[in-house]
Amino acid sequence: MKFEVLVEVTLRPGIADPQGATIERALPALGFEGIDGVSVGKAIRLSVEASGEAEARALATEVADRLLANPVIEDSTVTVIGAMEPAAPNAVR
């Protein structure tokens, strides 16, 4: 069964985020007031073949820890969006 999984990679607290800071500084010029705490990260979508949601989450977490995030500067969060629609076995093409 395939699961759609979202991995979000964000900079750890205390790590400089020049992209977030630049976006935040640009907001008042566009007329947006009262927005702060802008931080820039990455969103990575995976489709994971697994027997269940827990296994899909575990696999994606391992991928996130070993490759997608650098633990020195980044944190990652893994969200299982849900099971993907299986293709109909006898779909007419």
Next chain:
Amino acid sequence: MAARIGVVVFPGSNCEHDVVKALGLFGPARVEAELVWHGERSLSGYDAIVLPGGFAHGDYLRPGAIARFSPVMEALSKYAADGGPVVGVCNGFQVLTEAGLLPGALQKNRGLRFLCTTVGVEVCSTRTVLTSETVLGAPLELPINHFEGSFTCDAATLERLRAEDRIVLRYRANPNGSLDDIAAVCNEEGNVVGLMPHPERACDAMTGSTDGLALLESLVVAATAYARLPV
């Protein structure tokens, strides 16, 4: 016998020929420099290894993030653990931090600008394979050429780097926001060094500076010494 120095080529490396050419300045009697494809699984027979600058694997995900899984990296870990001299220049430095052979990480420059200029650095440690033939405190003019060169690490790691004499070069005027002005660090033993500046591009007066020669001379000396160790 000439010291045999391998210069690793990842898909996307682009400074490997500069390094080979700069090492060639020391003459064939002292140095034999050659390219090593990243698919190699053994580094036996090499007396030093250089990871050159460039964009290994396109710098996709993060600089060095994919390169650390190249087959050669397992051999490099073993080579480094055995005391082999290893130097990572620019992208090579990023690869070494991603591989865990050096501490910290290289982040996007403060100000988000790609920097292509010459900077002043100061030698802060002479106990490494890259600085043994330099003078402590010596000012060097070296080119930098990077977008992700801002060194960062946690407070405990920085304290350790300072206490263990592992900060090898510092910028004299910090160009990229690096923590503690760090331009180069080494491992505990001093046989693995990573630096953002490009010593290989500072080896000919025609290109502005010859201050890189003392750094490469140090590497050649280290490689020669390593070659003479009994296997």
